[in-house]
Amino acid sequence: xxRSVLEAEHSQAAPCPPSVIATGYYRAFRDxxxxxxxxxxxxxxxxxxxxxxxxxxxxxxxxxxxxxxxxREYENGGIGLEADYRDYVRDLATIFGEVKRVLKxxxxxxxxxxxxxxxxxxxxxxxxxxxxxxxxxxxxxRNSVIWNKVKSGMDNTKDRLGNVHENIFHFVKQAKxxxxxxDAIRSKPREAKVVNGAVVSxxxxxxxxxxxxxxxxxxxxxxxxxxxxxxxxxxxADVGAGKISDFRMIIRAQQRATHSDSEKLSGRAxxxxxxxxxxxxxxxxxxxxSDVWDIIPEDTQGRESHFAPYPVDLCxxxxxxxxxxxxIVLDPFCGTGTTLFAARNLNRKSVGIDISGQYLAHTQERxxxxx
Numbered sequence: 588x589x590r591s592v593l594e595a596e597h598s599q600a601a602p603c604p605p606s607v608i609a610t611g612y613y614r615a616f617r618d619x620x621x622x623x624x625x626x627x628x629x630x631x632x633x634x635x636x637x638x639x640x641x642x643x644x645x646x647x648x649x650x651x652x653x654x655x656x657x658x659r660e661y662e663n664g665g666i667g668l669e670a671d672y673r674d675y676v677r678d679l680a681t682i683f684g685e686v687k688r689v690l691k692x693x694x695x696x697x698x699x700x701x702x703x704x705x706x707x708x709x710x711x712x713x714x715x716x717x718x719x720x721x722x723x724x725x726x727x728x729r730n731s732v733i734w735n736k737v738k739s740g741m742d743n744t745k746d747r748l749g750n751v752h753e754n755i756f757h758f759v760k761q762a763k764x765x766x767x768x769x770d771a772i773r774s775k776p777r778e779a780k781v782v783n784g785a786v787v788s789x790x791x792x793x794x795x796x797x798x799x800x801x802x803x804x805x806x807x808x809x810x811x812x813x814x815x816x817x818x819x820x821x822x823x824a825d826v827g828a829g830k831i832s833d834f835r836m837i838i839r840a841q842q843r844a845t846h847s848d849s850e851k852l853s854g855r856a857x858x859x860x861x862x863x864x865x866x867x868x869x870x871x872x873x874x875x876x877s878d879v880w881d882i883i884p885e886d887t888q889g890r891e892s893h894f895a896p897y898p899v900d901l902c903x904x905x906x907x908x909x910x911x912x913x914x915i916v917l918d919p920f921c922g923t924g925t926t927l928f929a930a931r932n933l934n935r936k937s938v939g940i941d942i943s944g945q946y947l948a949h950t951q952e953r954x955x956x957x958x
Contacts, residue, residue, distance in 0.1 A: 607631050607947045612640040616938065620645065620915065627927040627937040627954050629947045634666075634919040637940045638685035646689045646938070647766070647914030650905050650926050652699040652897045653679055656712055666920075672703075672710050680719045686919060687724060693766045695909035696726070696758040699734065699897065702750075713754040720758060730757040733879045734901065755880070757905070771907040773873035794823050797836045801864075806840035811863035822866055833869040876904055897922075902929035910935050924950025 608615040609631040619628040630637050654667030656675040666682075669675040686696055700713045720726040732755035742749035759765040801807065801815045815838065825831045836842075839859050858865045884896030902925060910916050912934050918926035921939030923946050930937035931954050941947050 607944060607951065609944075612637050613642065616641050616645070619936070619938070622936075625931050625934055625936050627924065627931060627939055627950065629921075629927075629951060630938065630940045631942070631944050631947055632940065633942060634682050634940050635685060638682065638689060638919060641689045641938075643688050644691050645915070646686075646694060646917045647691055648695050648697070648906060648910035648935075649686050649690055649917040649919070650697040650699075650902055651918045651920045652922075652925075653682075653920045655701045655703060656710070657703050657705070658701075672705065672712055672715070676712065676716050676719055679716055680724065682919060683720060683726075684724050686917070687726065687760060689917070690760060692760055693764055694760065695729075695765060695767070695905070697905040697909065698756045698758065699753060699901065700756070701753045713756070717754075717756050726758040726760070727762055728756060729759055730878055731755075732757065735879055735881045736896070737881050737883050755901070755905075757909075766909060766911060768908055768911070769875055770872050772876055772904050773870065774876070792826075792833060792835075794819050797838070800838050800841045804838065804840065807838070807863045814862065815864045818864065818866065822868075825868075829871055831868045832871050832873065835867040837865050837867070839863045880904070897925050899925055899929045899932070902926050903933065906930055906933050906935060921950060922946050924953055928953055 607629045612630050612632070615628065615630065656667055656669065656672050658667060666678055667675065669678065683696070683698075690696060698716075700716060702712050703710055717728060717731070721728050734753045734755055736751050736753065797819055798816065801812050801819070804812065807815065815836075819836060822831070822834045822836070826834065837855070837859060855865055880901070882898055882900045884898060906916055906926075906929055910930070914935055916926060916930040916935050916937040917940075918924075918937070919940045921927055921941045922943075924939055927937040927939045927950060939947070939950060941950075
């Protein structure tokens with residue numbers, strides 16, 4: 588994970604290499620925002636101090652993985668080394684308040700944060716921080732993603748389960764109107780085919796079973812049956828034309844409503860009551876990712892040092908979905924530049940902040956290989 592110091596002096600940081608900015612952050616950002624290049628802008632200094640100098644409403648998407656509480660020892664102290672987890676949550680929330688200020692109204696903030704134990708008890712830091720951001724700062728939490736690390740480190744404890752997941756939270760500033768390109772992250776759908784002259788969907792739906800259920804139904808009226816047959820024919824025609832990739836049909840007294848049986852809570856249940864059937868349509872461009880991501884931690888992906896497991900693949904969905912092409916991605920704890928490396932790969936500009944000149948030099952070398 589990356590490093591920063593909440594109250595560090597610039598003099599404490601290691602000397603900055605060429606092309607890494609250690610002062611004049613506002614001017615550097617202003618000039619960078621006008622450039623057409625997708626090389627990252629690297630700003631050395633304390634995250635809070637640097638963010639305060641950046642203009643408001645200037646960042647399209649922020650993604651970061653800050654130092655975890657009590658996990659590492661950094662030479663300059665700071666974030667992650669607080670004696671009390673409450674101070675850690677408060678310090679991070681203060682920085683993320685500045686992230687909110689520099690984020691555009693339609694922007695998104697993605698946060699990867701892990702938990703830790705204290706006195707044998709799991710502290711619950713990710714959700715404590717998430718609630719602090721929503722309850723105190725007014726962030727809107729759109730998704731809580733589980734990062735299943737698939738192959739994690741050895742766990743030799745004998746009195747609890749192994750820990751193999753971390754949290755990724757997606758926050759926005761407004762409930763509607765934020766940028767989100769779902770089509771950019773959809774998986775390629777399987778294609779329908781024609782079997783013996785009949786259209787069969789990617790999952791084998793031909794309509795035969797549904798037609799039989801409609802025909803034999805004792806719960807549908809004759810008028811409802813006619814409408815159900817007509818609706819089913821339209822669905823099959825849409826599959827054949829590529830307007831949808833697949834569908835499911837829910838028929839009263841044959842399948843249960845997919846969300847709730849309560850007609851007060853579910854529009855689907857009301858539709859089932861009134862019409863006798865409804866359809867679930869699958870997007871022709873494929874399905875969106877779920878909120879569980881199976882991604883192996885990496886410490887060798889384009890790097891020669893820094894052992895944080897934060898992988899490039901973890902950044903791809905957030906950047907593709909929440910940052911327009913040519914937009915600017917911010918990582919206020921950029922470390923060796925995983926977020927920036929991913930942004931550069933995906934044709935996005937990026938700004939990385941870190942207290943360590945050594946880390947930023949490594950980021951510069953890493954991203955230069957893509958130019």
